[in-house]
Amino acid sequence: MASKYMKIYNEIVSEIQNGNIEPRSMLKSESELMQEYSVSRDTVRKALNLLERDGYIQRLQGKGSIVLDINKFDFPVSGLTSFKELSERMGGRTRTYVKELALVKPNDFLMKHLNVSKDDEVWKVVRVREIGGKKIILDKDYFNRKFVPALTREICEDSIYEYIENKLGLKIGYAKKVITVQKASEEDIKYLDFDKFDMIVVVKNYVYLEDTTLFQYTESRHRPDKFRFVDFARRSR
Amino acid sequence: MASKYMKIYNEIVSEIQNGNIEPRSMLKSESELMQEYSVSRDTVRKALNLLERDGYIQRLQGKGSIVLDINKFDFPVSGLTSFKELSERMGGRTRTYVKELALVKPNDFLMKHLNVSKDDEVWKVVRVREIGGKKIILDKDYFNRKFVPALTREICEDSIYEYIENKLGLKIGYAKKVITVQKASEEDIKYLDFDKFDMIVVVKNYVYLEDTTLFQYTESRHRPDKFRFVDFARRSR
DNA sequence: TAGTGGTCTAGACCACGGG
């Protein structure tokens, strides 16, 4: 897990985030890094490739690697950022209210989205997220019970992801997000501090394990004025 | 440009997209691919890394690589997808109306977003995008004139990106997108077929060249009911 | 045990940028 190139990657990332490495400056060259870490060039290059993928540096043939000027508050960008990570970054006082926590039989909607049969059972979790005193996000999560045998209110109030990855040891592989804007539902209006808005931003999230089985479906419903999504993209080359 | 691993990547991508390789099936092993393409293992692995990064396959230690079941209509996902690529994928009849095309002196807003001084000149392009007979997107583009000396109505009606990358030879490195939802402006309502909506989805796009200079700022304003954004994300590993 | 992918090494040649 703690491969050499991952250590190099993590060290450089924290140096950039701490400001020890100046944005817009040149990163050490590959050969310097080889000596510094006593590794082969390929190992250095693996670390640099990850840094480039994640938007920390830009590599230029014949010149070197420039450290990009990342606005820390926008970062990280297109990760699997959960509410807990998000709220830690935003700072403001946050709370989570568990409105519903139950095992349900899947309806057609769930069978379509979660790849479960009508004999399986599914955890349904409905949570309201409050930031700075305002109820802004309505999260509806569905898990296949096969993977998550037990679930408690306490876990839901904290971070379900942490429980799943650390306690259950399930390995999340990848996720697909779809963002759309819809008319707000009665449920949205009932649970959220809605003021004058009649639309809602819906982020559908499909989470897959490393063995490619679909494991969780989440709908995250955001008050439109508070929604913000940042994405970093590279040309395919 | 046409490196060996890129050829392998492209071949496998098109085989997946054509359906020649079944989703959920096992991809050929690394050693098989080495023989098939007569390359070293490292070269095969470079191609496979890209395929995994882009969401085409999932690699499993000890087993092999599974071909993921990509919904073609959602794909590609978090690229630098321009309107032209987008409309080609959506199929429907599309049109572009150039509403404004001028060299302007930058105001405070532009100086902040485009890194230009008050003596530079900036291209301003305002375009309305029509899909299926409905005017749905309002694109406002700003380019530093330093990089784009000339710009015509014809280029704007086609694809500015194509002109920039192929004709001018500028190399786009990366881009940052910020998605928010705002109250619709008078300009939005004037130019778009707006029906009953009063909100608009704003996609701010900052495009950088390979040498990390900010080159273009774009605001893409979408009618909320027609907006859809798909993102594919991997765990940091 | 055999086959798969994951990491690491050492060395080669090329393309590009700048003095």
Add this chain to the structure above:
DNA sequence: CCGTGGTCTAGACCACTAG
């Protein structure tokens, strides 16, 4: 010219999966 990053090779050892 030299130093940079980009590509490619051959070989080694490890970790994991499955029969």
